[in-house]
Amino acid sequence: MANDGKVKQHIPKEKRYSMRDFNNEFPNDAACLEYLKEQRWPDGMAPCAKCGKETKHHRVGNRTAYACQVCGNHIYPLAGTIFEKSSTSLKTWFYAMYLMGSTRCGISAKQIQRETGVTYKTAWRIFKQVRSLLSDSDLQLEGPTVEIDETYYGGVRKFGRGRPMRGDKKKTPVVAIVQRKGKVIAKAVRDVSRDSIYPLIRKHVVPGSVIYTDEFPTYDGIPNIRIKGGTGGTRANFKHFRIKHASGQYVRDGHIHTNSVEGLWSLIKRGIGGVYHSVSPEYLQSYLDEYCFRYNRRHEGNQQFKAILVRASRA
Secondary structure, three states: OOOOOOOOOOOOOOOOOOOOHHHOOOOHHHHHHHOOOOOOHHHEEEEEEOOEEEEEEEEEOOOOOEEEEEOOEEEEOOOOOOOOOOOOOOOHHHHHHHHHHHHOOOOOHHHHHHHHHHHHHHHHHHHHHHHHHOOOOOEEOOOEEEEEEEEOOOOOOOOOOOOOOOOOOOEEEEEEEEEEEOOOOEOOOOOHHHHHHHHHHHEEOOOOOOEEOOHHHHHHHHHHOOOOOOOOOOOOEEEEEOOHHHHOOEEOOOOOOOOHHHHHHHHHHHHHHHHHOOHHHHHHHHHHHHHHHHOOHHHHHHHHHHHHHHHHOOO
């Protein structure tokens, strides 16, 4: 087969968004502000709080305000967003979000500091604010097959390897629910008891789904879970299969395994360890949200940046 000299792109053309595309669409702060305005008030048409008319608003000089063409009352696209009262350039904010949406394993605040010239404190705050938008806390995994697993992050376990002993607060338990070939949810929890894990299953897993887990005793009662909890309510009718990792078993009958959720753990742990090195329990959930956000949009290519922008535009 003849080689035409072109490099094969694994991302479809319609899902590509290169640095050149970014700079063409957002050459300066004015373009960024106009984008935010259009997201909240398309074509500048907004209801005026003063005159009561829905009319066009026009940019006021170099200010981040738009004035009603009837009475001159101002609206502010940045009000109520993560950009409000920030002295950092809007393009720097947008560039940071572009990098977050273009990488698979994350990007550090030190990298933004080096590339944009802002202080480390500013770069860290930008990422902290952006991560606060990335939670999919109400996500419903539509099944029909999901995998559930738990892991522990941070610190060093007392007395060797394995699950932390009761009362060991060095490690933070994390539970993940993965829809096969679909979306994921990961939550830092207080412990790995039924009281912590079963509410997550009720909230995020569709009744009647097939659930795959390992042999951890907490999962024993999954077939008996009721939608409203306790002894009342309707039985969720989950079908439960287990794999015995302790016996060296990792796949059985071709479909009984937890490889999908194990792959998620690998992505998160290697990403945090390689990019951020360590994360405190206080901020762990926001980092989990970041990785799950990208995982859930992995088929969108570089358009993940636009998904972040849409959330950042909301007041």
